[in-house]
Amino acid sequence: MTNAQPILQMNGIRKSFPGVRALKGVDFRLFPGEVHALMGENGAGKSTLIKTLTGVYAVDEGSVLLEGRPIRVHSPQEAQAAGISTVYQEVNLCPNLSVAENIFIGREPRGFGGIRWKEINRKAEELLSERLNLRIDVQRMLNTYPVAIQQLVAIARALSVSAKVLILDEPTSSLDSNEVNQLFAIIRKLKGEGMAILFVTHFLDQVYEVSDRITILRNGEFVGEYKAAELPRIELVSRMIGKELDVLEELPREAEEGLIDRKVWIEAAGLGRQGAIDPFDLAIREGEVVGLAGLLGSGRTEIARLFFGADRADRGTLKLAGEGGGVRSPREAIARGIGFCPENRKTEGIIDDLSVRENIVLAMQASRGWLRAISRKRQAEIAEEYIRALNINPPNPEHLVKNLSGGNQQKVILARWLLTEPKLLILDEPTRGIDVGAKAEIQKLVLALSRKGMSVLFVSSELEEVLRVSGRIAVLRDRRVVKEFEGQGIGQQQVMQAIAGG
Amino acid sequence: MNRMMKHHLFWPLSVLGALLLFNLVYSPDFFSIKMQGGQLYGNLIDILNFGAPLILVAIGMTLVIATKGIDLSVGSVVAIAGAMSCLTISKGADQNSLGLVLGAVGLALVLSLATGLWNGLLVCGFGIQPIIATLILMVAGRGIAQLITDGQIITLSSDRYKFIGAGSLAALPFSIFVVAAVFAAAALLTRRTALGLFIESVGTNPEASRLAGVRSNVVVLVVYMFCGLCAGIAGLLLSSNVSSADGNNAGLWYELDAILAVVIGGTSLNGGRFYLTGTLVGALIIQTLSTTIYSVGIAPEITLVVKAFVVLAVCLIQSESFRQAIAQRWRTRRYPGEKEVARHVS
Numbered sequence: 001m002t003n004a005q006p007i008l009q010m011n012g013i014r015k016s017f018p019g020v021r022a023l024k025g026v027d028f029r030l031f032p033g034e035v036h037a038l039m040g041e042n043g044a045g046k047s048t049l050i051k052t053l054t055g056v057y058a059v060d061e062g063s064v065l066l067e068g069r070p071i072r073v074h075s076p077q078e079a080q081a082a083g084i085s086t087v088y089q090e091v092n093l094c095p096n097l098s099v100a101e102n103i104f105i106g107r108e109p110r111g112f113g114g115i116r117w118k119e120i121n122r123k124a125e126e127l128l129s130e131r132l133n134l135r136i137d138v139q140r141m142l143n144t145y146p147v148a149i150q151q152l153v154a155i156a157r158a159l160s161v162s163a164k165v166l167i168l169d170e171p172t173s174s175l176d177s178n179e180v181n182q183l184f185a186i187i188r189k190l191k192g193e194g195m196a197i198l199f200v201t202h203f204l205d206q207v208y209e210v211s212d213r214i215t216i217l218r219n220g221e222f223v224g225e226y227k228a229a230e231l232p233r234i235e236l237v238s239r240m241i242g243k244e245l246d247v248l249e250e251l252p253r254e255a256e257e258g259l260i261d262r263k264v265w266i267e268a269a270g271l272g273r274q275g276a277i278d279p280f281d282l283a284i285r286e287g288e289v290v291g292l293a294g295l296l297g298s299g300r301t302e303i304a305r306l307f308f309g310a311d312r313a314d315r316g317t318l319k320l321a322g323e324g325g326g327v328r329s330p331r332e333a334i335a336r337g338i339g340f341c342p343e344n345r346k347t348e349g350i351i352d353d354l355s356v357r358e359n360i361v362l363a364m365q366a367s368r369g370w371l372r373a374i375s376r377k378r379q380a381e382i383a384e385e386y387i388r389a390l391n392i393n394p395p396n397p398e399h400l401v402k403n404l405s406g407g408n409q410q411k412v413i414l415a416r417w418l419l420t421e422p423k424l425l426i427l428d429e430p431t432r433g434i435d436v437g438a439k440a441e442i443q444k445l446v447l448a449l450s451r452k453g454m455s456v457l458f459v460s461s462e463l464e465e466v467l468r469v470s471g472r473i474a475v476l477r478d479r480r481v482v483k484e485f486e487g488q489g490i491g492q493q494q495v496m497q498a499i500a501g502g
Numbered sequence: 503m504n505r506m507m508k509h510h511l512f513w514p515l516s517v518l519g520a521l522l523l524f525n526l527v528y529s530p531d532f533f534s535i536k537m538q539g540g541q542l543y544g545n546l547i548d549i550l551n552f553g554a555p556l557i558l559v560a561i562g563m564t565l566v567i568a569t570k571g572i573d574l575s576v577g578s579v580v581a582i583a584g585a586m587s588c589l590t591i592s593k594g595a596d597q598n599s600l601g602l603v604l605g606a607v608g609l610a611l612v613l614s615l616a617t618g619l620w621n622g623l624l625v626c627g628f629g630i631q632p633i634i635a636t637l638i639l640m641v642a643g644r645g646i647a648q649l650i651t652d653g654q655i656i657t658l659s660s661d662r663y664k665f666i667g668a669g670s671l672a673a674l675p676f677s678i679f680v681v682a683a684v685f686a687a688a689a690l691l692t693r694r695t696a697l698g699l700f701i702e703s704v705g706t707n708p709e710a711s712r713l714a715g716v717r718s719n720v721v722v723l724v725v726y727m728f729c730g731l732c733a734g735i736a737g738l739l740l741s742s743n744v745s746s747a748d749g750n751n752a753g754l755w756y757e758l759d760a761i762l763a764v765v766i767g768g769t770s771l772n773g774g775r776f777y778l779t780g781t782l783v784g785a786l787i788i789q790t791l792s793t794t795i796y797s798v799g800i801a802p803e804i805t806l807v808v809k810a811f812v813v814l815a816v817c818l819i820q821s822e823s824f825r826q827a828i829a830q831r832w833r834t835r836r837y838p839g840e841k842e843v844a845r846h847v848s
Contacts, residue, residue: 353774366715
């Protein structure tokens with residue numbers, strides 16, 4: 001590989017925005033027939049680098065060579081024409097057009113009297129089946145397919161414009177592990193065909209599974225380029241974070257013996273909801289962290305939502321602190337001492353046009369009712385307090401929450417619930433899409449809270465993380481609770497087996 | 503200066519100032535206010551007085567729009583309220599009796615609250631899109647108003663009732679006090695209690711608000727009822743001012759002017775943040791514009807065209823992205839992405 005010519009070479013790329021130097025001389029090489037992971041924490045400059053490459057931003061300094069020739073692209077269209085295609089994290093296709101239309105939109109083969117629909121459909125089918133091993137009805141609307149298929153359609157679209165370089169920006173963040181495997185099979189196939197693939201992700205497992213080389217950025221600076229096989233995980237993480245960090249290896253754990261005698265705070269018996277989750281039993285003691293493990297769609301989120309009253313259970317009972325009656329609405333759940341950080345931070349968590357301060361006080365104010373307003377001064381004090389405690393950045397209570405990074409938005413939602421002093425905090429994917437440092441902070445916080453007596457229901461698709469924080473783990477498969485593990489030293493292997501079943 | 507320009511009231515106030523300045527240049531005695539028979543007269547007083555119903559309707563509309571809704575029925579509610587009170591008074595033996603007038607006013611206000619309740623139920627109870635839900639009453643409401651007046655124009659000779667829209671208090675038109683009271687009530691209700699926070703959070707993200715424990719439905723219901731009430735009060739002012747009720751024409755197209763006033767005032771039709779003071783200025787801009795068009799003597803057949811162009815210009819000046827597009831066109835003509843960045847940074 002070393003003797004080959006890189007298809008893409010970026011040298012000393014610099015890019016400043018008013019007040020921020022986003023890239024401070026970054027080098028990047030991409031060879032044909034390789035998968036190259038671009039790693040870095042949030043704000044390290046990954047997105048900026050990709051955007052300079054695809055012509056969204058101008059390069060201030062430095063050169064970009066494509067196949068040895070210097071290029072300057074001024075728009076994503078020009079980048080595409082030059083052979084650089086990008087598939088973004090959120091699928092940006094048109095959900096209400098057909099699969100075939102999505103692939104060929106803007107480049108429809110035209111004939112006398114209009115677009116040749118038959119040709120479009122035939123070409124789309126060919127493209128999907130030959131290059132991606134995907135046989136689907138291309139005339140159906142895109143949004144009738146799961147996100148994973150939509151992702152593949154986006155890739156097909158990228159391929160159809162004769163791409164030499166394919167950029168995948170966090171393509172796996174909304175896929176379950178089967179779908180990820182399917183995607184990786186396709187990535188390997190494309191790689192075999194000589195495609196150069198730039199891959200961005202937060203999942204370390206995936207980096208090692210699929211990529212050949214790794215480039216690390218930190219604070220806009222180029223840290224280094226490594227062969228994936230020669231870079232141990234812990235090394236990778238510490239280079240991304242920039243300090244020797246063992247937060248990911250070990251978290252301070254309380255001895256859990258005392259827990260057995262504690263009172264059960266919430267207890268579900270035969271709780272279920274038609275079409276969402278089969279009846280299950282689950283109890284959480286005071287001060288206990290219970291993890292839910294399972295694949296995407298296995299019913300993890302459904303349990304969380306039933307506990308919070310976000311969806312109504314249609315069978316079984318839920319007892320809180322020994323009292324029955326269940327929870328019929330989020331309002332009731334909050335009144336009875338439950339807090340809930342939903343899976344989908346953007347659409348169900350933050351109120352993006354409001355300030356950090358308003359987002360933090362919202363749940364408490366809602367439970368006080370509209371008449372007993374928290375004074376502006378008190379709100380500011382509360383916000384300042386939690387900004388300090390959770391290390392929210394930027395530390396300005398009047399900042400609009402939509403301008404914060406994902407990790408900080410998550411902390412704002414956490415602050416919202418901590419303020420209501422819940423007995424049980426439900427965290428559904430609290431660390432999705434946020435950087436390693438913030439992840440570790442949130443995990444530590446969970447353990448600290450449980451030490452203070454708060455119960456936590458912890459849902460995550462990252463098994464390692466579930467293992468790290470939970471004292472007990474319930475495993476879900478196909479909308480059923482299939483197994484429970486208890487005590488220290490739950491083996492990753494056992495849990496995986498339970499998840500996979502068979 | 504920069505901070506001043508970023509304030510949400512900067513552009514609305516500049517436009518209002520420019521309009522007034524134009525008038526001053528055109529007719530130097532535009533600002534003069536005379537005292538006659540214990541009452542103040544002048545163009546500025548007229549703008550406030552004639553603009554009162556629009557301001558009222560726009561205040562209610564602001565809150566509805568803040569919840570990502572819209573209320574097209576306000577014009578019809580104006581007619582219904584006027585018709586109801588006039589009918590009640592005209593049926594009375596003594597049109598000047600205080601009890602009768604108060605009763606009529608009360609009845610009209612209860613009825614307008616009920617129209618708001620109806621809209622609110624359609625929107626949050628049945629989940630009908632606000633524009634469709636309120637369209638129903640916009641159309642049907644005219645019919646209801648005509649049903650109340652029996653298709654006739656009811657005229658009154660009640661001095662007590664006439665006072666609401668044409669009387670004066672402390673040398674100023676009484677309607678100004680009504681507007682001031684409603685505006686103060688709206689401001690206190692939304693900013694001194696948590697209602698404003700709830701409205702903004704429901705308008706920005708209803709699902710997230712529900713999961714944070716906000717009773718979105720109640721908030722939406724209250725807001726539509728308040729909007730109905732505001733329209734009702736506006737209907738009283740209008741019908742009392744002319745001592746008659748016209749089910750057909752009272753409050754015609756008010757919904758459009760009100761929506762315009764809200765938007766000029768800086769509240770986005772996408773819901774979320776709302777600005778009551780902005781709406782007030784927006785309504786004054788529209789009223790001043792109408793007055794200006796008359797006083798300049800533009801031919802009646804093209805007044806609407808002139809108004810349309812001024813409104814278009816106002817909206818464009820207001821739009822931050824439009825201003826930036828103009829300012830940045832040269833610098834960033836090749837990289838559209840930079841525009842995004844510049845917008846977020848500045």
